[in-house]
Amino acid sequence: MGEPKKPRSVSRRDFLARSARGAGAAAALTATSVSRAAATDAAPNMAPIRVADQFTKSIGEAPVSFDFGPNGLTGAEVFARVCKAEGLAALFCCPGNYTMINAISATGIPAYGGRIEDIMCAAADGFSRVTGEVAATSGTEGPGFTNMIMSIASAQRAHTPLLVLASNMAMANEDRIGGIQQMYQQPITEGIKKYGKRITIPNRIHEYAQHAFRELKSGVPGVVHLDFPSEVHGARFKDPSELKDFWEASKYRTECVAHPSPKDIAKAVDLIQKSERPMIVAGQGVFLHKGWDALKRVAEMNDIAVVESGPVRGHFGDEHRLSANLASDALGSADLVIFVGQYLMPNVGEYRFNPDVKAIRVHPVAEDLGRNWPLDLGLVSDEKAALEALADALPKRQRAAWVAELAAARKKFESLNDEYYALGVKYSQQTGVVHPAVIGKVLADFLYRGDIPKEQTTFAQGGWTGASWTRRWLRAYRPGQMNNCPYQYYPIGPDVGHLLGAGAAMQLGVGPQKAYQGAPVFGFTGDAGIAYSVMEFDTLTKYKIPAIMTVYNNNAWGMITAAQGPRSHHMYLFQEHLRYDRIAEALGARGEYVTTPDQYKAALGRAYQAATREKISTLINVQSSRDFLSTQTFPPGTPRNLEPGVTAYMH
Amino acid sequence: MKSDETAVVLDAFQHYAARGSFRSLTAVSAASKTELRFIWLRDVAFRVVFDPARRTLTFVDMLPAIAPRSEMDRSLRAFVKLHASLAVPEHRRVDPRRVAVKVINRGGAASVTCSFKTRDVSYGVRKAVHLAHDILQDFLNDGRYIHYCVEHFNVSPEMA
Numbered sequence: 001m002g003e004p005k006k007p008r009s010v011s012r013r014d015f016l017a018r019s020a021r022g023a024g025a026a027a028a029l030t031a032t033s034v035s036r037a038a039a040t041d042a043a044p045n046m047a048p049i050r051v052a053d054q055f056t057k058s059i060g061e062a063p064v065s066f067d068f069g070p071n072g073l074t075g076a077e078v079f080a081r082v083c084k085a086e087g088l089a090a091l092f093c094c095p096g097n098y099t100m101i102n103a104i105s106a107t108g109i110p111a112y113g114g115r116i117e118d119i120m121c122a123a124a125d126g127f128s129r130v131t132g133e134v135a136a137t138s139g140t141e142g143p144g145f146t147n148m149i150m151s152i153a154s155a156q157r158a159h160t161p162l163l164v165l166a167s168n169m170a171m172a173n174e175d176r177i178g179g180i181q182q183m184y185q186q187p188i189t190e191g192i193k194k195y196g197k198r199i200t201i202p203n204r205i206h207e208y209a210q211h212a213f214r215e216l217k218s219g220v221p222g223v224v225h226l227d228f229p230s231e232v233h234g235a236r237f238k239d240p241s242e243l244k245d246f247w248e249a250s251k252y253r254t255e256c257v258a259h260p261s262p263k264d265i266a267k268a269v270d271l272i273q274k275s276e277r278p279m280i281v282a283g284q285g286v287f288l289h290k291g292w293d294a295l296k297r298v299a300e301m302n303d304i305a306v307v308e309s310g311p312v313r314g315h316f317g318d319e320h321r322l323s324a325n326l327a328s329d330a331l332g333s334a335d336l337v338i339f340v341g342q343y344l345m346p347n348v349g350e351y352r353f354n355p356d357v358k359a360i361r362v363h364p365v366a367e368d369l370g371r372n373w374p375l376d377l378g379l380v381s382d383e384k385a386a387l388e389a390l391a392d393a394l395p396k397r398q399r400a401a402w403v404a405e406l407a408a409a410r411k412k413f414e415s416l417n418d419e420y421y422a423l424g425v426k427y428s429q430q431t432g433v434v435h436p437a438v439i440g441k442v443l444a445d446f447l448y449r450g451d452i453p454k455e456q457t458t459f460a461q462g463g464w465t466g467a468s469w470t471r472r473w474l475r476a477y478r479p480g481q482m483n484n485c486p487y488q489y490y491p492i493g494p495d496v497g498h499l500l501g502a503g504a505a506m507q508l509g510v511g512p513q514k515a516y517q518g519a520p521v522f523g524f525t526g527d528a529g530i531a532y533s534v535m536e537f538d539t540l541t542k543y544k545i546p547a548i549m550t551v552y553n554n555n556a557w558g559m560i561t562a563a564q565g566p567r568s569h570h571m572y573l574f575q576e577h578l579r580y581d582r583i584a585e586a587l588g589a590r591g592e593y594v595t596t597p598d599q600y601k602a603a604l605g606r607a608y609q610a611a612t613r614e615k616i617s618t619l620i621n622v623q624s625s626r627d628f629l630s631t632q633t634f635p636p637g638t639p640r641n642l643e644p645g646v647t648a649y650m651h
Numbered sequence: 652m653k654s655d656e657t658a659v660v661l662d663a664f665q666h667y668a669a670r671g672s673f674r675s676l677t678a679v680s681a682a683s684k685t686e687l688r689f690i691w692l693r694d695v696a697f698r699v700v701f702d703p704a705r706r707t708l709t710f711v712d713m714l715p716a717i718a719p720r721s722e723m724d725r726s727l728r729a730f731v732k733l734h735a736s737l738a739v740p741e742h743r744r745v746d747p748r749r750v751a752v753k754v755i756n757r758g759g760a761a762s763v764t765c766s767f768k769t770r771d772v773s774y775g776v777r778k779a780v781h782l783a784h785d786i787l788q789d790f791l792n793d794g795r796y797i798h799y800c801v802e803h804f805n806v807s808p809e810m811a
């Protein structure tokens with residue numbers, strides 16, 4: 001095959017003509033615009049956006065297994081071998097740390113190369129959150145690594161088992177500022193990792209690989225950050241005897257977990273039986289340790305309400321008659337709360353329980369029991385083990401009044417949603433742009449009440465003020481369906497990364513996503529947010545991951561509510577009617593620009609068709625207005641959130 | 652000497668301190684009244700006065716800066732009334748036969764007073780604390796009052 005035709009450089013006249021078309025569309029606020037850059041904008045002799053043949057060839061190459069042959073193995077290969085044996089589920093990276101990412105990908109571990117280290121780190125986090133599996137991320141030593149910090153911190157706050165690998169420079173140059181990119185990394189992840197180590201002695205690479213997976217797969221997970229100077233990853237080992245602690249997984253790690261003592265279970269049963277209105281807070285540990293069936297058994301055995309918490313939702317689901325995810329009003333009625341797998345404890349008062357509520361907490365390790373919330377009983381146990389023991393020990397009991405109260409509270413929440421939607425429709429008509437309540441309702445109708453099975457779509461829920469609306473409508477019906485992307489740390493922006501991670505999980509059919517393998521993923525973000533991660537539409541398109549991202553475009557940072565006094569507002573504003581959809585088009589994906597609820601509905605339909613039929617992603621730019629933030633002009637401004645439940649994001 | 656009723660009130664407040672709700676709880680008796688001071692929720696200082704002679708427990712100036720007869724003042728009264736009605740489940744209700752609740756707005760600060768009979772002191776104190784908690788957690792958790800909460804209840808402007 002010959003060289004592709006050289007793209008014609010864009011002339012000034014072309015550029016102006018195109019800009020004028022953009023401006024025209026932006027000015028006509030009722031316009032819908034749909035296009036793919038390759039199809040509509042390309043001049044006849046301009047090379048189309050396309051995936052390189054080399055990309056397709058490379059991704060189709062057979063994996064290799066790293067066994068000690070005549071050439072031995074490098075440090076990077078030894079490390080990659082452990083990753084493969086441990087079932088590392090995926091790697092999301094940008095080039096840098098070359099020998100390491102090459103070796104990991106060579107083993108056949110699914111690897112995705114993207115555009116921005118921080119966003120690829122968020123993709124690894126997003127992948128892990130919806131699968132429960134360990135994922136890795138990597139970037140080059142200095143600048144690539146420092147670019148990743150926001151998403152490393154966010155992953156740690158979400159207790160994601162994330163392996164951060166980032167380095168390639170020589171220790172020989174340390175303190176000499178020789179060459180480029182030198183960075184002593186470990187102090188920079190202080191406070192945002194579970195475990196970290198700069199590996200300096202080459203023959204200890206296997207030993208530290210083992211330790212990394214011990215940390216990633218035991219107790220309460222978190223970020224593990226390893227850095228490998230070139231003396232380590234480039235070292236060559238003739239045979240295993242040259243490596244320290246070259247043991248198989250069964251020798252260096254145990255699958256054994258803590259089980260509750262029968263005495264503690266008896267105490268828990270006693271507290272539950274004395275309670276009139278018990279409620280389980282099912283945190284991410286229930287998901288990570290696959291306790292969802294046991295959770296259902298416990299709840300149904302004794303009519304115990306369940307509210308979900310943590311960065312990922314769906315392990316109990318919003319639909320169950322005992323679900324309190326929408327039952328905000330009933331939270332304050334619980335007289336006993338049972339925290340299970342709540343890895344990040346709220347302070348008293350942050351969760352909407354009453355001041356007399358009694359508390360039991362089940363946690364995999366003892367060190368955190370009693371933190372932030374005084375306990376009536378603390379149980380050291382794996383979540384699934386504790387729930388199974390409880391299900392076996394609890395008597396059957398019906399709590400009709402409590403179940404009725406939960407149902408009434410859910411109904412009240414939905415009625416308030418109906419009121420908000422009616423307001424949203426009115427406000428949209430008044431202004432000619434889309435109110436965020438309408439975005440929430442239209443999305444939910446499309447995902448849960450249309451042609452798609454409601455359990456199908458995994459969602460990456462980002463954004464800020466817009467999210468306070470959409471969270472009220474978006475649902476989770478099965479484990480791993482909803483990723484609350486900014487959970488706790490609240491970084492604005494890496495949402496396309498989370499979408500990419502969820503999309504990769506769907507593409508590969510990992511963990512609970514297996515049943516919906518190949519289905520498109522959906523996401524939501526703000527207009528400040530999209531700027532951080534929109535470039536990964538290239539990555540989505542390149543890897544044929546079908547994803548649909550709604551951008552709530554209110555022409556401002558949502559924190560414009562904090563702009564006070566003279567000369568403040570300009571810092572919070574963007575140009576109006578910016579065409580984020582066109583950026584997606586320019587990256588080979590689809591873009592839609594909509595200004596009415598009906599246009600948005602239709603755009604979702606077209607995006608879904610393109611996603612399922614052609615594996616093409618779409619960015620839907622929903623024009624809105626920052627005026628909707630006003631509590632006076634458009635009450636209620638932004639609805640308030642309450643924790644735990646669907647509107648939560650802090651713990 | 653403290654009255655039996657005062658002792659019941661003090662016990663109840665100490666119970667909430669032990670449960671992690673009230674911090675830095677202090678009790679000062681002056682004349683026959685007892686004043687309790689404590690820090691609650693997002694590090695907000697509260698003052699509660701128990702008058703054993705009238706068996707009233709008052710959250711003094713609980714919500715500052717509310718103009719009398721303003722929308723917020725009216726909504727607060729409606730919220731309190733609702734919590735004494737059949738509209739809320741029994742365990743969330745302040746039984747009006749046992750506890751009378753009054754909102755008093757003096758100089759633009761709303762105090763909430765609960766009065767009860769001798770045999771209902773324990774119930775009355777618990778209900779008063781729960782009602783105050785409901786006001787702070789539910790009544791104020793409304794888009795309309797977010798700037799008010801930033802100003803007076805240590806809600807971070809990040810949340811506004």
Ligand SMILES: Cc1ncc(C[n+]2csc(CCOP(=O)(O)OP(=O)(O)O)c2C)c(N)n1
Binds near residue numbers: 552554556558
């Ligand atoms: C990286 C980062 N920068 C700044 C903030 C502070 N912040 C919180 S929300 C927000 C506004 C986000 O605006 P946008 O994404 O447009 O969402 P909107 O509220 O408009 O829906 C800002 C600046 C943050 N949380 N993270």
Ligand SMILES: [Mg+2]
Binds near residue numbers: 526527528552
């Ligand atoms: Mg915005």
